[in-house]
Every structure is written in structure tokens, then in C-alpha cells.
Amino acid sequence: MNNTDFWISISKVISDGFTPQGLQTLDYYAEQFISGGLVYKRFSQNEQYGCSKGGATHVIASLLAGAEDTTDTGYQTELSDFQRERQCAEKQEKRIEQWAMAVGCWMDNVDDSLLQVLGSHIAEGGEAKVYDHGTTLIKTIGLDYFIQPILALDRITLHNTYFPETSMTVLGFGRNDLGEFKIVVEQPFIEGSHVSDDEIAQFMSQLGFKIINPRNWTYSTPSIYLSDMHDENVIRSSSGAIFVVDCDIRINTPALRAKGTRILTTEVETK
Numbered sequence: 001m002n003n004t005d006f007w008i009s010i011s012k013v014i015s016d017g018f019t020p021q022g023l024q025t026l027d028y029y030a031e032q033f034i035s036g037g038l039v040y041k042r043f044s045q046n047e048q049y050g051c052s053k054g055g056a057t058h059v060i061a062s063l064l065a066g067a068e069d070t071t072d073t074g075y076q077t078e079l080s081d082f083q084r085e086r087q088c089a090e091k092q093e094k095r096i097e098q099w100a101m102a103v104g105c106w107m108d109n110v111d112d113s114l115l116q117v118l119g120s121h122i123a124e125g126g127e128a129k130v131y132d133h134g135t136t137l138i139k140t141i142g143l144d145y146f147i148q149p150i151l152a153l154d155r156i157t158l159h160n161t162y163f164p165e166t167s168m169t170v171l172g173f174g175r176n177d178l179g180e181f182k183i184v185v186e187q188p189f190i191e192g193s194h195v196s197d198d199e200i201a202q203f204m205s206q207l208g209f210k211i212i213n214p215r216n217w218t219y220s221t222p223s224i225y226l227s228d229m230h231d232e233n234v235i236r237s238s239s240g241a242i243f244v245v246d247c248d249i250r251i252n253t254p255a256l257r258a259k260g261t262r263i264l265t266t267e268v269e270t271k
Contacts, residue, residue: 006038006268010067014095018102026099029063030056032270041267042066042251043157044223050161054185057105058156058170061183064099065092065150066266089148093181096149100173110140110174110182125246137189138171140182145248152183155249158224162207163244166190190243192235200234203242212258222261225252 001009010029013022032038034052040063043051051059100106107113114131115121118138123130127145131138146152153170160167168185175181195203201211209219209226218227226249233246252260 001270003267003269006270007067007266010063014064014067014098018099023099023102026060026063027056030059033059033063037271039269039271040066041265041269042154047157047161050159050164050167051157053160053164053167053169054156055169057172058153060099061096061170061173062150062153062157064095065148065153067095085147089143092149096173097175097181105172107172107174107184109177110184111176113174114138114140114184128246132189133186135189137187139168139185139187140174140176141185142176142183143181149181149183151250154251156183156185158249158251159244159247162224162226162249163247165241166243166245187245190235190237190245192237192243194231195234195236195242196231199236199242200229200231203234204229218258220252220258220260222259223252225250225256225258225260 009025013019013025016022029038033040033048034056036048040048040051051062097106111121111129114129118131118133121129121131127142129140141152141156143149143152146155156168156170166188168187171184171186173181173183197214197217200217201214204211204219204226208221209224210221212218212220213227216227217229218225219229220226226247228246228248229244234242234244236242250256251262251264252258253262253264254260
């Protein structure tokens with residue numbers, strides 16, 4: 001199967017309304033993706049493994065969101081860049097929502113649902129709410145920083161690639177009481193203490209990142225853009241190990257103006 005045939009088959013699954021046969025097709029593609037039989041060139045080999053660590057739900061949602069970029073040509077030229085991005089995001093949200101409803105991993109009011117199951121949330125940031133789940137945390141991640149689901153799903157892929165000790169597994173999707181799209185993930189709970197900015201900088205240097213803006217804790221390589229690396233998102237465990245529990249991590253394209261060299265693609269190949 002070549003690249004064109006693959007995305008045509010994904011488009012058929014979507015247009016047919018996620019029938020049982022279509023869901024079987026998506027499950028098969030997820031299995032091939034995770035085993036390496038399907039190569040998604042948006043990611044490096046290590047990043048594809050990081051995407052796989054997010055689970056089959058994460059893989060399928062990433063492919064459904066990616067289909068938006070390759071199949072849709074219906075945008076109006078008079079729209080602003082932001083309007084086109086919002087239009088693209090809405091279509092990605094809709095297809096993920098339809099699929100998630102079909103397979104039973106959708107929550108109509110995600111915050112109320114988690115409150116009933118897990119109790120009160122224990123933390124809240126700019127884009128996420130965090131709930132205690134014993135040895136793990138459940139997070140609802142919004143699109144405030146990303147707008148498009150595909151970029152928020154990339155963020156999980158990249159986090160799992162570079163910080164596997166705190167990798168996120170995608171459990172499902174939903175909307176809050178304002179109708180905002182949310183990704184529900186599970187992540188190991190790490191108890192520890194704060195790490196200073198200098199120690200974080202040294203830690204990131206060891207990983208090959210250079211600091212580009214200390215005022216918003218931003219680092220980069222030609223491939224990866226990474227920000228929000230402050231002492232609430234990076235902790236030291238009782239053993240002295242440093243863990244990154246949250247960050248804004250993206251594929252570093254030239255559009256980010258951080259000396260990035262990556263070009264986004266949805267091309268696939270099968271082995």
C-alpha cells in the first residue's frame with residue numbers, strides 16, 4: 001500500500017461513519033504502526049516509538065488528525081491564518097470525537113465524569129486539570145497552546161520520546177462544560193522536590209538542548225522546541241533523579257523561529 005492508498009482508506013473509514021469494518025481497519029493500522037510495519041514519516045523512528053507508548057488510542061487519533069492535513073482542500077482563501085487553523089482544528093476534533101464515541105472512549109462532560117470517579121482534582125495549569133489516581137495521575141489536556149489536536153497529540157508523542165520515565169498513555173477524549181475539546185491521559189505519579197533553573201539548564205544541556213529564552217524556560221535543538229521547563233514541571237525524586245512531568249514540546253519547524261529544521265509531513269510507507 002502506498003501513501004495515497006493509505007490516506008484514501010482512512011478517508012473512507014471517516015466518510016463511512018466509523019463502521020465496524022472501518023474500526024477494524026483502524027485497529028489494524030495501529031497494530032502495524034506499533035510493530036513498525038507502518039512508518040509515519042512525521043516522526044523519527046524514536047518518536048514513532050514514543051507515539052506507540054501512548055497506546056493504540058493515541059496512535060489512531062494521531063492518524064485521524066493527520067488525515068486532515070492531507071485530504072482537505074476546502075479552505076477559503078480569504079480566511080486569516082488563525083481562522084484556517086481553527087477550521088482545521090474543528091474538523092480534526094469532529095472526526096476524533098466520532099471515532100471515540102464509536103469505540104467508547106468519549107466523555108461528554110469530562111470534568112464531571114472524572115470528579116465522580118476520582119474525586120476532586122489536585123492541580124490545575126494553563127491547559128490541564130490533574131486528578132489523583134493512586135500511583136498515577138489522570139490529566140485532561142486542552143488545546144489552549146496548540147489549537148489543533150494533531151499538535152497536542154504530537155506533544156504527547158514527543159514527551160514520551162524524550163521523557164519516557166513519565167510517559168503519558170491516552171485513555172480517551174471528551175469536552176468540558178464549556179464545550180472545549182480535551183485529551184484524557186494517564187501518567188506516573190512522581191513525588192519529589194523542586195529543581196533550580198540552573199540545574200534544569202544543566203540537565204537539558206546533557207540531553208543536547210540549548211537554552212534560547214531563559215525568561216520562559218525555552219530550549220531547542222534543530223529538531224525539537226521545548227518550553228515551560230520551570231521548577232513546577234521538573235522535579236527531583238528522593239533518589240536524586242530528575243523527571244520532567246510536564247512541558248510544551250513541539251516539532252521544531254522554521255515557523256517557530258527557533259532555528260528549527262523540521263518539515264511537517266503526513267507521508268506514510270509500509271514495509
